[in-house]
Amino acid sequence: MTSPRALWVLLLMAVAAGALAAPVKPRQAAIASAHVLATEAGFEVLGKGGNAFDAAVAVAATLAVVEPQSSGIGGGGLFLLQRASDGHEVMVDARETAPAAVDMRDYLGADGKPDRARSINGPLSAGIPGEPAGLVWIAQRYGKLPLKVSLAPAIRIARNGFKPDGRFLKEVAMRKEVIARYPASAALYLVNGEAPKPGWTFRTPDLARVLERIAEQGNAGFYQGDLARTLVEGVRAAGGNWTLADLERYEAKERAPIAFDYRGWRIVTASPPSSGGVALAEMLNVLGGYELDRLDKVHRTHLMVEAMRRAYRDRAEYLGDPDFVPMPIARLTSADYAAGLRAGIHPDKATPSELLPPYLAGEQGSHTSHFSIIDRDGNLAAGTQTVNLIFGSGLVVAGTGFVLNDEMDDFALVAGKPNAFGLLGNERNAPRPGSRPLSSMSPTFVIGPDRIGVIGTPGGSRIITMVLEGILAFIDGQPPAQLVANARFHHQYLPDVITAEKGAFSAAETKALEAMGHQVHESDRRWGFMNVVSWDRRSGKLQAAADPRGESGSGVVR
Numbered sequence: 358m359t360s361p362r363a364l365w366v367l368l369l370m371a372v373a374a375g376a377l378a379a380p381v382k383p384r385q386a387a388i389a390s391a392h393v394l395a396t397e398a399g400f401e402v403l404g405k406g407g408n409a410f411d412a413a414v415a416v417a418a419t420l421a422v423v424e425p426q427s428s429g430i431g432g433g434g435l436f437l438l439q440r441a442s443d444g445h446e447v448m449v450d451a452r453e454t455a456p457a458a459v460d461m462r463d464y465l466g467a468d469g470k471p472d473r474a475r476s477i478n479g480p481l482s483a484g485i486p487g488e489p490a491g492l493v494w495i496a497q498r499y500g501k502l503p504l505k506v507s508l509a510p511a512i513r514i515a516r517n518g519f520k521p522d523g524r525f526l527k528e529v530a531m532r533k534e535v536i537a538r539y540p541a542s543a544a545l546y547l548v549n550g551e552a553p554k555p556g557w558t559f560r561t562p563d564l565a566r567v568l569e570r571i572a573e574q575g576n577a578g579f580y581q582g583d584l585a586r587t588l589v590e591g592v593r594a595a596g597g598n599w600t601l602a603d604l605e606r607y608e609a610k611e612r613a614p615i616a617f618d619y620r621g622w623r624i625v626t627a628s629p630p631s632s633g634g635v636a637l638a639e640m641l642n643v644l645g646g647y648e649l650d651r652l653d654k655v656h657r658t659h660l661m662v663e664a665m666r667r668a669y670r671d672r673a674e675y676l677g678d679p680d681f682v683p684m685p686i687a688r689l690t691s692a693d694y695a696a697g698l699r700a701g702i703h704p705d706k707a708t709p710s711e712l713l714p715p716y717l718a719g720e721q722g723s724h725t726s727h728f729s730i731i732d733r734d735g736n737l738a739a740g741t742q743t744v745n746l747i748f749g750s751g752l753v754v755a756g757t758g759f760v761l762n763d764e765m766d767d768f769a770l771v772a773g774k775p776n777a778f779g780l781l782g783n784e785r786n787a788p789r790p791g792s793r794p795l796s797s798m799s800p801t802f803v804i805g806p807d808r809i810g811v812i813g814t815p816g817g818s819r820i821i822t823m824v825l826e827g828i829l830a831f832i833d834g835q836p837p838a839q840l841v842a843n844a845r846f847h848h849q850y851l852p853d854v855i856t857a858e859k860g861a862f863s864a865a866e867t868k869a870l871e872a873m874g875h876q877v878h879e880s881d882r883r884w885g886f887m888n889v890v891s892w893d894r895r896s897g898k899l900q901a902a903a904d905p906r907g908e909s910g911s912g913v914v915r
């Protein structure tokens with residue numbers, strides 16, 4: 358028979374277990390985004406009773422208004438969500454799709470050679486936008502508030518206007534020549550044909566109306582009816598090939614994220630059509646076999662570069678749109694595969710990329726935008742959204758108020774020829790009617806026993822290596838403000854070179870890496886715009902930090 362004392366012990370154990378199981382909640386919320394107005398929009402919507410997912414909609418839509426060079430309603434995004442009440446995790450895939458009439462020959466010049474201009478400028482460079490469907494999906498399935506409330510800050514700012522920062526004005530100047538080709542683009546972003554001067558107020562009432570239609574009608578407000586007709590007519594008049602059916606058929610998709618363990622930390626990140634999660638799993642599985650924290654910086658860098666080289670090789674070889682091509686994801690992300698890769702890594706000699714199995718071939722910066730959110734209930738949201746290059750295709754269809762993306766360049770339009778980010782691909786990432794181009798966007802959760810980080814960044818092909826470095830820095834205990842500021846380095850298989858920001862390596866470290874056979878190229882530009890929030894469950898402390906490389910970035914805990 359159980360003694361009364363044993364019963365007491367059992368009772369106490371049950372109470373203790375209950376206390377442990379009781380969800381701990383943050384006492385505040387944290388948002389980090391590329392623009393202070395977007396961060397504030399998120400808090401405005403939280404203040405109206407919204408959760409992190411409503412805030413994500415508000416932040417994403419406001420970024421579409423205040424940072425149109427980076428992302429917008431004419432683009433797409435990948436949104437990673439974790440619901441606190443039941444732990445449900447999902448990636449909302451709002452990536453653009455190829456129109457049904459896509460034809461790879463359209464991206465060749467008269468001489469039959471690939472013509473980059475066609476895949477990065479103007480109507481043929483634009484995929485069918487996914488952003489509107491993504492916002493509608495998140496609001497309707499995960500939010501608590503109607504779209505009218507979560508889109509209200511974006512609509513207000515689009516209508517009333519705001520004064521853009523220096524980065525916006527500089528990036529208009531960089532894309533001026535293409536913007537000037539299209540009258541509605543020039544009317545929206547230029548003043549008398551020139552990039553606007555500081556102090557200029559940017560208003561986009563047409564975009565306010567588009568957002569209102571989405572708020573009222575959901576997907577139908579964008580993908581059907583008058584606006585769809587206006588878009589299709591405008592794109593076709595400019596020489597593109599969109600049809601009403603392309604818009605009508607578009608749908609956001611829910612996908613299971615890539616999730617894996619790295620030394621006791623759970624990493625949850627983007628699945629295909631992003632290459633980010635597969636590459637991160639591959640790199641961290643390889644690195645998990647080393648005692649990285651016991652190594653000097655040179656050897657640690659060497660191993661990270663060797664992992665990067667192999668993951669980017671596999672990116673080029675294997676990855677594409679999961680709805681169209683089979684991919685060996687389970688193999689690439691397995692521990693056995695990583696062990697095999699590790700066996701091929703020399704402890705202090707670079708493997709020339711050309712010695713890896715050849716993949717069968719058939720400008721970087723801060724455009725694209727990442728935001729990170731934790732709310733008071735512990736819900737997590739990480740969104741990376743984009744129009745691809747600065748101001749996307751440069752094409753604004755009259756009456757719409759937003760620029761269309763140039764995401765078609767993320768396809769491998771010509772097998773074996775690098776895209777604008779120098780990334781290679783083969784027929785797995787070839788455009789097919791309705792297919793999604795392979796992305797590097799990697800919104801990520803880093804979940805440890807006591808600390809949680811929400812992390813991501815723009816930066817084209819460099820996104821994945823920045824996120825890798827961010828994850829390792831977070832696990833090492835660096836606070837968000839430090840890890841977003843760290844100097845970065847990158848290797849993407851081909852070209853076979855480590856690109857590094859100034860300050861990433863000392864002269865001696867560079868020399869030591871070169872002695873191992875690495876080529877190190879110090880870039881004169883900085884890259885990325887990493888926005889991170891974190892929550893320490895033991896101390897209850899929340900932190901938020903925006904990358905100091907971005908002028909108006911904002912990380913706030915409130």
Ligand code: DON
Pocket residue numbers: 720721722723724725743744745746764767795796797798815816817818820
């Ligand atoms: O989806 C992708 O990987 C690219 N379209 C992202 C572009 C980007 O990050 C541009 N920023 N520098």
